[in-house]
Amino acid sequence: MATKGHKICLAMSTLFLIIVAIVIVTLILTMFKPRNPDIFIHPVDIEDFQLLSANATCAPLGMVITIVNKNYGSFRYKNSTGYIKYRGTIIAEVPFETRSIPARSITNVSTSSDIMTGKLINDSNFWSDIEDGVFNMTSQATLAGKVNLVKILRIKAKVYISCGITFNLTAMDVGSSCRSKIKI
Incomplete structure (x- = not known):
């Protein structure tokens, strides 16, 4: 009793x-509700980027991808591949090596891709875009990994990234606009 x-x-x-x-x-x-990260693409050495050169089948393009993680959990993703498209046709693959993005941080990820110029030249719209001085592409990537909350809770998650990239060929300037979505 x-x-x-x-x-x-x-x-x-x-x-x-x-x-x-x-x-x-x-x-x-x-507080711990997942928030979509902010993502920005910054091509590097754009002055040296030559989309069309004699006897070249690929044009290397280096880039820095800035990831702003507003969450209270870190995110570790596995090796992944993103794709750059021109009018729906894949013209380059972008490798993402395994990496951890700390909680509430800004992280720069360096990577590069080889733009397949042969696929561009065969597109009927390519030359008119070159004449207009503006060249638009899109990129997509899915990063699968785990969210680590307060070093106790680990949850599987995927981040879906979609970006629009605009090359201004006359000014040799690049602009990008990205959307991301985290799914747990």
Whole structure:
């Protein structure tokens, strides 16, 4: 038979567990709720980029991808491949090596791709884009990995990235606009 002291202890323990559960659920639904990262693409050495050169089948393009992780959890992704497309045709692959993106940080990822110039030249719209001085591409990547919350909880996640890239050939300038979505 439970004594009055045991009943009070049991009631206090139950109340404490309910309060802890409410705090954890509140944190998960507010502070720890996954937010989509902000992503920016910055091609490097654009002045030296030669899309069309004699006897070249590929034009190397180096880039730095800036990832702004606004989440309270870090994200570690495995080796992945992104794709650059011109009017729906894949013209380059972009490798992403395994990497960890720390929580609440800004991380620069360096990578490069070889633009397949043969596929561009065979596209009927390519030469009119060159004459207009503006060359548009899109890129897509899926990064699969794990989110690590407070070094305790590990959850599988995927980040889907889609970017529009605009080359202004006359000004030798590049602009990009990216959207990302994290799915847990």
